[in-house]
Amino acid sequence: MTMSELATIVQEKINIKIAIINNGYLGMVRQWQEFFYDKRYVATPLVAPDFAALANAFGFAESASPSAPKWCPPSAPPASRTRLS
Numbered sequence: 902m903t904m905s906e907l908a909t910i911v912q913e914k915i916n917i918k919i920a921i922i923n924n925g926y927l928g929m930v931r932q933w934q935e936f937f938y939d940k941r942y943v944a945t946p947l948v949a950p951d952f953a954a955l956a957n958a959f960g961f962a963e964s965a966s967p968s969a970p971k972w973c974p975p976s977a978p979p980a981s982r983t984r985l986s
């Protein structure tokens with residue numbers, strides 16, 4: 902999904918739920934670097950934006966469902982992974 906689609910969702914009042922699963926990497930590309938490029942990791946760690954602030958900027962309302970999880974802080978990458986920067 903792109904950010905412009907977030908604007909469309911708000912503009913057209915589309916009832917949609919969005920779940921973000923953030924592993925902190927371009928995971929598939931990183932896996933190729935791990936398996937086929939001798940773990941030479943380049944440009945695959947991702948700095949995530951503040952997704953809650955991003956949603957607010959587009960005018961998203963917070964979830965009305967009491968059972969839905971609240972916005973979570975970005976999680977640290979798994980300890981076994983190496984950040985180059």
Ligand SMILES: Cc1ncc(C[n+]2csc(CCOP(=O)(O)OP(=O)(O)O)c2C)c(N)n1
Binds near residue numbers: 924926927928929
């Ligand atoms: C427009 C475009 N550019 C590049 C790619 C190549 N590509 C395939 S998977 C991937 C990384 C995806 O990372 P992420 O969305 O974080 O998912 P993850 O692999 O971590 O689950 C990229 C760059 C693509 N599929 N489409």
